[in-house]
Amino acid sequence: MDDNKYDIFGIDFGDGETSISWCKSDTITEPQIIELYSRKQTLSALGILKDGNYIIGEDACQSSSVEELFLRLKSKFINNEPYAGINIVKLLHQIRLYLENNNANFNNDSIVAVGCPSGFDDKTKTAYLKLFVDAGFNNPKLVSESRAAFLYARESGELRLDNNLNSKTALIIDAGSSTLDFTFIN
Secondary structure: OOOOOOEEEEEEEOOOEEEEEEEEOOOOOOOEEEOEOOEOEEEOOEEEEOOOOEEEHHHHHHOOOEEEEEOOHHHHHHOOOOOHHHHHHHHHHHHHHHHHHHOOOOOOOOEEEEEEOOOOOHHHHHHHHHHHHHOOOOOEEEEEHHHHHHHHHHHHOOOOOOHHHHHOOEEEEEEOOOOEEEEEEO
């Protein structure tokens, strides 16, 4: 990347819940959580309304106007179930539209760091990244979910580790709704 400042959005798209964070490229502070429909995390749920429009999150699960409801999309994608990828794209597209309309920092130049299970092989990673591109995100980059969790914990100071411990090998365990990652970081 060049020396320009840019906005980085982190998307943790989970089988059960999705959350988004934001920071500037030149910041030394921890990322800020972006509320999506007034929630720090929202259910990874897609509803198709009677009028053909889409609704996501808790609203999709609670609306009486929902004709079809899709849940657990990431595990369905992992298991190669038909239409899972298409429904993920629809859900991610709604998230992108929300960011465009409700977050002044989000624009076409924003970098989107996408959490990805460490166990995904190259073919699955490529297909997973393509879902974000198909949803309209211009600059998605895959980041190992467990590595991202470790970096956040280290940078935020939440672990309160002695600096000498940062030079040691660490085992990061990321327990998600549909994946369990074990990653060694040296």
